[in-house]
Amino acid sequence: xxxxxxxxxxxxxxxxxxxxxxxxxxxxxxxxxxxxxxxxxxxxxxxxxxxxxxxxxxxxxxxxxxxxxxxxxxxxxxxxxxxxxxxxxxxxxxxxxxx
Amino acid sequence: xxxxxxxxxxxxxxxxxxxxxxxxxxxxxxxxxxxxxxxxxxxxxxxxxxxxxxxxxxxxxxxxxxxxxxxxxxxxxxxxxxxxxxxxxxxxxxxxxxxxxxxxxxxxxxxxxxxxxxxxxxxxxxxxxxxxxxxxxxxxxxxxxxxxxxxxxxxxxxxxxxxxxxxxxxxxxxxxxxxxxxxxxxxxxxxxxxxxxxxxxxxxxxxxxxxxxxxxxxxxxxxxxxxxxxxxxxxxxxxxxxxxxxxxxxxxxxxxxxxxxxxxxxxxxxxxxxxxxxxxxxxxxxxxxxxxxxxxxxxxxxxxxxxxxxxxxxxxxxxxxxxxxxxxxxxxxxxxxxxxxxxxxxxxxxxxxxxxxxxxxxxxxxxxxxxxxxxx
Numbered sequence: 001x002x003x004x005x006x007x008x009x010x011x012x013x014x015x016x017x018x019x020x021x022x023x024x025x026x027x028x029x030x031x032x033x034x035x036x037x038x039x040x041x042x043x044x045x046x047x048x049x050x051x052x053x054x055x056x057x058x059x060x061x062x063x064x065x066x067x068x069x070x071x072x073x074x075x076x077x078x079x080x081x082x083x084x085x086x087x088x089x090x091x092x093x094x095x096x097x098x099x
Numbered sequence: 100x101x102x103x104x105x106x107x108x109x110x111x112x113x114x115x116x117x118x119x120x121x122x123x124x125x126x127x128x129x130x131x132x133x134x135x136x137x138x139x140x141x142x143x144x145x146x147x148x149x150x151x152x153x154x155x156x157x158x159x160x161x162x163x164x165x166x167x168x169x170x171x172x173x174x175x176x177x178x179x180x181x182x183x184x185x186x187x188x189x190x191x192x193x194x195x196x197x198x199x200x201x202x203x204x205x206x207x208x209x210x211x212x213x214x215x216x217x218x219x220x221x222x223x224x225x226x227x228x229x230x231x232x233x234x235x236x237x238x239x240x241x242x243x244x245x246x247x248x249x250x251x252x253x254x255x256x257x258x259x260x261x262x263x264x265x266x267x268x269x270x271x272x273x274x275x276x277x278x279x280x281x282x283x284x285x286x287x288x289x290x291x292x293x294x295x296x297x298x299x300x301x302x303x304x305x306x307x308x309x310x311x312x313x314x315x316x317x318x319x320x321x322x323x324x325x326x327x328x329x330x331x332x333x334x335x336x337x338x339x340x341x342x343x344x345x346x347x348x349x350x351x352x353x354x355x356x357x358x359x360x361x362x363x364x365x366x367x368x369x370x371x372x373x374x375x376x377x378x379x380x381x382x383x384x385x386x387x388x389x390x391x392x393x394x395x396x397x398x399x400x401x402x403x404x405x406x407x408x409x410x411x412x413x414x415x416x417x418x419x420x421x422x423x424x425x426x427x428x429x430x431x432x433x434x435x436x437x438x439x440x441x442x443x444x445x446x447x448x449x450x451x452x453x454x455x456x457x458x459x460x461x462x463x464x465x466x467x468x469x470x471x472x473x474x475x
Contacts, residue, residue: 004295004351032220034250035360048298048351051190051240052218053247056298056357062350068107069322073144078450081191085217088224 004048004055005070005079006063007031009041024049024083025067025076031086052086106145106323115327116150122334129155130286131333132423134276135293136163136451137321143460145323151330158423161275162293164239165192165449166421167376168268171407173198176237176266179402180211186229187213188222189237196445199409203237219251219265226255226263233262235398238269242299245269245387246360249367252389252396266398267389270374272296273304274385278376280312284424289333291326292318294348299364301356302344309342320348367393377411377445378418417444420453427457434462 007024012033017040022031032053033041039057041047046063047054058066070079106112123129133139139159142148148157161167177198180187187203194204194215207213212232216222222236238248248265255263272293279285292305297318305316315336319329329347336342346352367390374386389397398404411417415432419425427433427446437443439458446452 004298032218032247032250034254035246035357035363038357038359050295051244051247052220053250055243055295055360056351056353058351065107065322069320072106072323073141073321082217085215086221088216088221 003070003075003079003082004050004066005083006046006058006066007049007054007083008060008063009043009045009047011043020054022047022049022054024086025080027080027083029083029086049083108324112150112324112327115324115331119150119155119327119331119334120152122331122338123152123154124338125152125154127154129288129334129337130158131155131289131291131330132158132160132279132287133291133319133326134160134162134272135291135296136166136449136453137295138291138293138319138326139163139453140451140456141321141323141326143456145326146460147323147326150323150327155330157291158287159420159427159453160290160423161279161376161379161421162241162272162296163446163449163451163453164241164244164268164270165196166417166444166446166452167270167275167378168196168239168445169375169377170198170409170411171375172268173203174200174407174409175404176235176268176398177203177206177211178405178407179235179266179398180206180213182233183212184232185212186225186232186234187211187237188216188225188234189213190217190239191215192449192451193237193239195442195448197442197448199407219248220254223251223255223260223263226260230262233264236263236265238265238267240269241272241293241296242364243295245368246299246357246363249363252367252393253363255396256393261395264396264398264401265389267368267387269368269387270376271370271385271387272300274382275376275379276308278379278382278385279422280308280314282379282422285422287314287423288337289314290316291329291333292316292344294318294320294325294352297346297348297352297356299357299360302346302352302354303356305344309344313342315342315345317345317347318352320351366390375408376421378421412443415443417446420446427454428462430454434458
């Protein structure tokens with residue numbers, strides 16, 4: 001959970017400036033931009049994402065370096081799992097049995 | 100130097116390692132604490148020890164939020180979720196952490212409704228999708244994660260959601276560093292500062308470490324080159340008799356931190372008078388609780404919490420490992436009774452726990468040496 005995953009902003013939601021569609025390790029997920037309200041990223045910008053929230057804007061070069069770091073740390077899979085988990089996609093596909 | 104070829108800019112890595120050897124005083128033993136569990140993981144994964152002179156000792160710090168949580172808090176959280184109307188939501192890291200009556204995953208096997216979420220906002224989404232149930236998010240993390248929980252609570256309030264609460268275990272890094280420096284059995288020369296916590300808090304909160312404690316600190320990134328550069332920066336300060344806060348991770352960490360994130364945290368949270376840390380005991384003003392203005396989203400204000408206190412199993416030495424007094428393999432249970440498959444303490448479970456990192460990367464090497472020496 002201390003992963004910081006780089007993602008590229010694809011589009012900002014037209015009805016919610018805090019919600020963006022972001023390309024994260026090749027999956028597209030909704031990411032919350034509410035913690036960057038002082039320095040709002042635009043489509044095409046790169047951000048570092050932690051638990052579904054963009055934490056800081058970074059350059060494309062640093063984003064690619066960060067991906068390389070995750071690869072070297074053997075955490076690409078964990079990053080992909082985390083990104084796929086945003087929005088509860090897994091749970092949506094396999095509903096949890098109710099008690 | 101197993102992975103040096105796959106490092107970014109291997110030539111610069113080699114040059115930095117050479118510079119470190121030049122800067123080192125061979126007559127001196129250096130003890131540097133890396134505060135962040137992410138750094139501990141990187142040190143073992145990359146075999147950084149192999150690149151450093153032998154008289155530089157890296158001490159693993161308390162910066163793993165799962166590891167520092169005392170067992171009683173897990174039991175408290177799980178006790179609230181005994182109610183069949185409650186959905187217990189937590190990050191995956193928490194799932195295998197043992198409580199006195201088992202881990203969240205074991206409770207799930209016994210029928211508790213336990214869900215893994217990857218974001219606090221997904222716990223809120225669960226609440227929206229299950230209006231007839233109560234969703235309790237078991238929140239953990241340092242200042243990296245706390246702003247996301249704060250913003251989620253602000254959103255829940257704005258939407259008027261009634262069936263969502265947070266069991267708040269957010270902790271703050273500075274008091275933990277202070278507790279370690281106050282510990283009589285700990286002698287440190289300098290700190291490798293946490294990278295991602297600092298994206299939020301910035302570098303200023305570390306200034307007392309240089310002013311009052313006269314220990315240099317370098318906020319560091321997580322790549323091998325980052326960490327080697329940070330070690331070189333610390334050595335340069337020590338050699339020149341300097342003592343300052345430096346930021347090696349400028350590409351991500353602004354000196355002032357993330358003011359919007361700090362504002363959200365301050366709006367929703369206040370400091371607890373004290374909080375118990377595994378291994379470090381009670382530390383004053385070291386954790387966050389939810390302000391009374393948001394009491395309806397605070398599981399502790401909303402429900403009766405038993406306030407369980409559990410001492411760690413006597414033989415386990417998690418506390419000593421967390422303080423950096425012992426290396427993981429020096430714990431009596433390491434690799435025998437306590438393994439990733441059968442963890443006794445959280446340090447063996449969490450991806451940022453030093454025992455898990457040591458077990459994954461160092462233990463196989465040691466085991467192989469033992470086998471070879473026995474068969475020789």
